[in-house]
Structure formats: structure tokens, C-alpha cells
Amino acid sequence: MSVAVTMRTKAPHLSHFGDDLGTGRRLAPLLDSLVVDLERLIAVLAPAEVVGRADTTIHDLAYDARAARAGSLFFCVPGERADGHDFAPEAVRNGAVGLVVQRRLDLAVRQLVVADSRAAMAAAADEFFGRPTEELAVAGVTGTAGKTTTAFLLDAVLAAAGRRPGLLGTIETRVDGERRAATRTTAEAIDLQRLFREMLDAGDRSCAMVGGVTRWGRPPRRSRRR
Secondary structure, three states, rough: EEEEOOOOOOOOOOOOOOOOOOOOOOOOOOHOOEEEHHHHHHHHOOOEEEEOOOOEEOOEEEOOHHOOOOOOEEEOEEOOOOOOHHHHHHHHOOOOOEEEEEEOOOOOOOOOOOOHHHHHHHHHHHHOOOOOOHOEEEEEEEEOHHHHHHHHHHHHHHHHHHEEEEEEEEOOOEOOOOEOOOOOOOOOHHHHHHHHHHHHHOOOOOEEEEHHHHOOOOEEEEEEEE
């Protein structure tokens, strides 16, 4: 069994939405008003090539073409069964204004050419959602057996310590105490960072999480127990 915990001490990342008279208090939930300049994401990703003009704003991130909407940046991630590059035309039809690709595509849309689309997705999601794990203490549990039980125990420990935890598990997800059915066994970086941001906006200050810890795009401090 392995437990990875990240504890951030940096100041809250408020550049997306500002604060109330310098207090660091959020004026509104970030997820309701996310808009990020594409140039900002380019600076984070450092692509080998940028096709098309970069002066546009991004309103969402997507790796599933069906989930792309107006203003989305779509990540063409190759997989074992399908290649995200093949679904780029559908994403563009659904409103995507930019693509992150591993090879140039014959589409009249902005494209960021990178070596690894999945790695780029993790870095972009972290930036787009305001680097939530700089404020949210995340305890990730990996292993072959006992992960769910350990995550629920961690959730109880964090709650008893007054850390107001969220929960990401294979059975359910909890945000601000609200229970939701789990939809994916291993979430992608966009899913994780969106949920981390939602937890922060709802007032959670920690998270107990089953698996998937390597996909956030932020390496955790790891403590092994055998």
C-alpha cells in the first residue's frame, strides 16, 4: 500500500478571479467564470510549434470530443484503442477553438504541437483551474488491495482533524459533503483538476483520493508503508 500526500504552503493562486479588497477571499466560484488566455497556456506548455494565431481565450478543456464546447481547447491524446487526433474534427465542430496535438492536422484551427499530449493536458489543467493543489492537501492511496477502505479511513481522519475533506473514490465522490456516484476508475487530469477546484470553491480544504495520483501534473511527496 502506498500513500502519497501533497501539502502546499504557497499563497492562494487568485489571478483568475481576484480577491475582496486584498483579503484573499474569493468573490465567486472559479468554475462559474473560467476564462484563460491561450497565450498563458502556451507559456506553460512551451510547444514545439504554434499553428495559427494565439490571441484567443479558452473557456474549457476537453479530451473527449463529445464534451467539447464553444471556446474549448481539445487535447488529442493517443490511446490503446483510439487516437484523439481522429476526433479533432468533431471537437472543432462542437466549438473547440484550439487543439493540442502531437502532429499537425489539416484543420483550420489553432494548434499547439507538443511531444506528449497527455503530459501537456496535465500541465494545462493545473494552470487552467488555478493550480488548486497549491491550496488543497491531497492524500492519494495506491496499491492492489484495500485502497477504498484506506481512503475512507483517511477521509475520517481528515474530518476529525478539522481539515474538511473531499473524497475521490471508485465508489463515490464527495464535494462539500455531497455524495456523487463515481463515473471513472482512473480520472484524467482535466477531471481531477476540475474536481479539486470545485472542492476548494465549496470550502473543502483536503481530499482523500483513490489511485490516479500520477495524472495531476504535480508530483506528490510519497510515503510508503509496507
